[in-house]
Amino acid sequence: MLGGVKVPGSWGLRGPGDADALLRAIGDAMLGAAGLGDLEDHFPGAEASWAQAPSAALLAECVVKLAARGLAVVHVDSTLHAERPDLRTQRAAIQARVAALLGTAPEAVNVKTADGGPLGADGVGALAVVTIEEIPA
Secondary structure (H helix, E strand, O other), X not given: OEOOXXXXXXXXXXXXXXXXXXXXXXXXXXXXXXXXXOHHHHOOOOOOHHHHOOHHHHHXXXXXXXXXXXXXXXXXXXXXXXXXXXXXXXXXXXXXXXXXXXXXXXXXXXXXXXXXXXXXXXXXXXXXXXXXXXXXX
């Protein structure tokens, strides 16, 4: 799973829950932009039940936490680093899924892909920057 989309292939990722590095990076960026820390602050403990939660559920909870402060996501700019699979063919689906999870328009979500990164040929990394604004009263 990357960006809430099942990426086809015979490979997989290991990590908390569904190991969706992109959704977790976006969640961290959302919380950080709102001055709310990061995912670990809100869902502590690698052994806790949240560690196995779908990343889409964590992202939905981040949306709720921002809304409780009168905030909403305006734009997401993200980069996926991976040697494989080739994620360029999945970008539109990932953008649409992330937008749906955040309640934004698909054009408000940017997903870039970059070959490789610090994790080597078998790793996937994700970076995200999120812009938020106050929800009009």
